[in-house]
Amino acid sequence: MHHHRTYISLHKPYPSYTSHLSSLSVQRLGFEDWTIIVDPMALVLHAGNTNKNGFKALIAAEYSGVKVELVKNFEMGVSNKSPKFLEMNPIGKVPVLETPDGPVFESNAIARYVTRLKADNPLFGSTLIEYAHVEQWIDFATLEIDANILRWLIPRIGFAVYLPPAEEAAISALKRALTALNTHLSSNTYLVGHSVTLADIIMACNLTLGFSRLLTKKFTSEFPHVERYFWTLVNQPNFRKILGEVKQAESVPSIQSAKKPSQAKEPTKPKDEPKKEAKKEPAKPKLEEAVAEEEAPKPKAKNSLDLLPPSKMILDEWKRLYSNTKTNFREVAVKGFWDMYDPEGYSLWFCDYKYNDENTVSFVTLNKVGGFLQRMDLARKYAFGKMLVIGSEPPFKVKGLWLFRGQEIPKFIIDECYDMELYDWRKVDITDEDQKERVNQMIEDQEPFEGEALLDAKCFK
Incomplete structure (x- = not known):
């Protein structure tokens, strides 16, 4: 029957499912x-x-x-x-x-x-229903987990056209899938039955890409049962033998710009990488090289702000005052802000989300703002922000107030945080009392704000 030497073993994995066959x-x-x-x-x-x-x-x-x-x-x-x-x-x-x-x-x-x-491989389960569940979770791992991780990652590292709304949709879909997975794992050690199946192997491999390149601890902490499941699997001997040591991403890769003078870096990266992962690295995919290359611009951009003339405003002191003020907020924190504020060394900016008509689901809107603040982490040393989600019913409005070092929005933030282009930005004129009062209201989360209830107020500090 075949040109190559083979032998055939016929066995019925599910006796109740098959009958005697010719x-x-x-x-x-x-x-x-x-x-x-x-x-x-x-x-x-x-x-x-x-x-x-x-x-x-x-x-x-x-x-x-x-x-x-x-x-x-x-x-x-x-x-x-x-x-x-x-x-x-x-x-x-x-x-x-x-x-x-x-x-x-x-x-x-x-x-x-x-x-x-x-x-009779137990990786397929031991009954027909277990086999069906193995296949079910393989499809889920492929269509809900892997597909959305790739939809988020690939455009970020320059292998597809980057579209912010598409990324938001991918993140939202991934969170939805991880929430479902987290619920299942809250009462199950493995996806099917009481031991590892092929579904766990495929799920863990797909999650490995996410955990190692994209999903930071801050992101995955929302899904504690998924975390427990993932780290348990990748440290099993049969997994570890193939995967080696898996390390979680410390940050979301910044967007790969259209400039591609990365050719010079490519030869050096593979040389550095082998030391970390021994012989696994000679065939390092370009995907990882692209991620590694993106880390380089950050220090240069930050250094440019460090070269500005010293400011009398110490940002950390303001953040401490904000965090520690529990009562009389307007009299203590807001007044303290203006006492500290240095209009020469810092600038204030209002931002308004451009696509508020799309904010029809409250948790998606809140996730959108939370993702923005997470991606702004690169600016923590140079910025303070308040983001308000406004309205008692959809569509919800998203408005913000930001304090930045310098007189303009720092270029490295615009370059590396795509969310910036989703907002209209307007510099605050502190000589205008109405604008100054709006700053006060946003700092203290005044409600109602501009005549509407606050769904949520988030702070970046």
Whole structure:
């Protein structure tokens, strides 16, 4: 039947699901009903050694006792464009598994194939319903988790057109998915049953991309059961053997600008990286190089503000006064602000969200503002802000007040925090008593504000 040496083991994983079949019907059935075990010789995975999609099959192989060899010296953008590779997958996508009976592409299909090589593999569960739930969570990990992580990350690092509303939609969809996952894991150690399944392997690999490059501790702390689940899995021996040590991202990558003088940096990054992850790094994907490159501009931009003439206003002293004032806020904190304020060294700005008509769901609007403040973390040394979400019913208005070092909005903030362009910005004229009073009201979260109730008031300090 095959040109390569194989043997076939027919077994019914779910007796209640299958009945006695003729040899002819066996040939017509795929892996859904019968396990076909291929002589596990020369299973070669074509992927880089940092490819999370390749990790799925490698971890499944560890649990299944199947030998899968990772191709040597794979270079993304070169190896996957070779004639041999394009014969296996004409569109050049990675990974591809080379088997004695021909190639398999698409990472979930490869992981399923490797898992099927072991008869009655517990990675597929032990009953028909458990098998269905494994497949359910594989789809969820792919369509709800992985897809939205990529929709958020890829444009940020310059591999797709960056559109702020699209990122907001991706973050909102990811949070929705993580909330559902968190709820499930609040009463379950694993996704299905009481041990690791293929669903956990695929979910963990997809989350690894998010945790290592995008999802900071501040972001994931909203989902404590997901955190517990993720760190438990990646520290299991079979996971750790393939993944190595996973470290959580400390910040969201800043937006990759259109300038691409990054070529000079590319040779140096791969040299630095191998020290951290030993031999895993020679095939480092360009994706990670792009993330690493983005860290460089930050110190230069911040240094430019440090070169301004000294200011009599000590920003940390104002932040302490704001935080410690619990009563008589107008008399203590607001008055203290104007006593400290240095109009030569600092400037005040009003901002108004441009797309308030889209703010029809309260939690999405609050998440939008929370995300903005999180991404403003790079400016903490040079800024103080108040963001008000206004209205008792949708659409909600978002308005803000910001104090920045210098007379203009710092350029590095405009360059690196995309949210800035979602707002109209207007410099406060402190000689105008009406504008000054509006500043006072925003600092103290006065309600009603401009005749409307406050849904929420957030502070950046």
